[in-house]
Amino acid sequence: MxxxxxxxxxxxxxxxxxxxxxxxxxxxxxxxxxxxxxxxxxxxxxxxxxxxxxxxxxxxxxxxxxxxxxxxxxxxxxxxxxxxxxxxxxxxxxxxxxxxxxxxxxxxxxxxxxxxxxxxxxxxxxxxxxxxxxxxxxxxxxxxxxxxxxxxxxPTATANNLTLYVRIDGNDNNDGLSNSASGAFKTIAAAIAIIPNIVDHAIVINVAAGTYNEEIALRGFIGKGSISIIGAAARSSSVNYRFNNFISEKNTVRVILKGFEFLTAPLWANSSSIFIYDNPGYVSVQYCRSVFVGSDKIGAFAITSPVVSIYDCEISNKSNAILCAYSSGMIAETISGVGNNVAYTAQLNAKLTILSSLITSNVPMFADTGGMIVNNANSVINPWGDNTASAKSYVEAAHTSSAVSLPTNVITRLAYATIGKDHLGEWTGGNRFTAKTAGPHHIAASIQLMSVAAGSNSQLIIYVNGIYARTLGSVTNNSAGYVTISGSTLVYLNVGDIIDFYGNCTASCVTNMDGRNSWLSISRV
Structure with missing residues (x-):
């Protein structure tokens, strides 16, 4: 019985x-x-x-x-x-x-x-x-x-650790417990839907390669456990694991996203591929890519989220690659990318720490309204400080490689091809400066001429965006021989503005390849 x-x-x-x-x-x-x-x-x-x-x-x-x-x-x-x-x-x-x-x-x-x-x-x-x-x-x-x-x-709370599987050939009516077409879910959202709100254990969602036309959102999960959504094991393979965008909002559990490429940055996610909002718990995004062209889009955006890590990711072709705001705290480590307008932005009391990262952009870093950017364990980037020189726009170059002949009364472009310093990669072709940050720039230069006729006049000139802008120096010599012309000025440059250096002489002459006398320096102040 x-x-x-x-x-x-x-x-x-x-x-x-x-x-x-x-x-x-x-x-x-x-x-x-x-x-x-x-x-x-x-x-x-x-x-x-x-x-x-x-x-x-x-x-x-x-x-x-x-x-x-x-x-x-x-x-x-x-x-x-x-x-x-x-x-x-x-x-x-x-x-x-x-x-x-x-x-x-x-x-x-x-x-x-x-x-x-x-x-x-x-x-x-x-x-x-x-x-x-x-x-x-x-x-x-x-x-x-x-x-x-x-x-x-x-149920309202987890009872055990749980591993779920998602495959493009799965079915959302499956239980998600096995990595097979008959066992796995078809969508990542279906796997998230069965996670209790209270997570005190480790939840792992293993996602197979494929393109998933869905937004992945984790919202309101609390507890002492973790939720991990795992795709590729390396950034180079993340191109094979794709979904639209990622949102983490109001979670206290540990959230890990690993190995995906994002396809969109929708308006409701603040035009961001990765949007971390009002999230008190730790969020780590690893081995991910956002490379589609979006001139008004953001790669990763954190708002009121104190512990965010973006690691070994690629962000390209965005208005802002990484943006941290409203008292958020973020570490961006080993980040790369090209074609961005601004690489790193910190605003409204946020702190952004950059480690071993190189994002190509028009503006490398921007901070305002109490935002703070820390670069490779140095001190604060903005406001400018003596211990943050490596983050400033600064170029040193010398004229040592090839002499330039100046015909009579012909304004001729000069070359300073030997680079001593170029913090932001702004000196190109040995004779042109392209500004990557907006603001006043101090420009100083010198050129030494040889075989200058007595009574002739020689000038050192800068052009801004192809237009004669300043005469840095002008010398009329009393006797034939060498003449050195030098000078300095302040010029306000916008991002993308170009500075070229020219020389002119009323009688033909030639430049002297001596870096001690023929040099230039440019720095943003």
Missing amino acids: AKTDWKFNDIVTETDMNELGQEVNDNLEKVDTHTEATTDVHGATSGAEPNTISQRTEEGDLVARRFVSNGGENFVGPVSNDRFVVRTVNGSASLEGIVSRLIANAYHDGVGFKRFNPSYNSMMLDANSPGNKLIVLKGNKGNEIFKWDYTEYV
């Missing part, structure tokens, strides 16, 4: 449930036989309750029949009645079959009994099922037969 003294959270083995199920089936068979014998007093139905099987004592009095469904009264502990329903299956499948499947796949060796609601005349079974869902079975009387319905709920 089946066990009848069940307690809260007891474990039901397959043998127990088979015994219980067999008793249910035996009783149903007896009821059917009893119903057919309508001429016997004990087979009569109750006139007060038509179509309800009743039993009578030997004296002919009605006896209240106790259905197996009332077994719930033996068990204590309510199951939360406000869980999100994933799906409900109704039918007359045998109890043994359903429970056997649960026991075979559940995290535990059995299924625990709980009472769902004292007002229900039904027996409820509660199991942590595959996919971390809650299974509730309800036995109910319908037209003199028992039907076993089960409902899957997402």
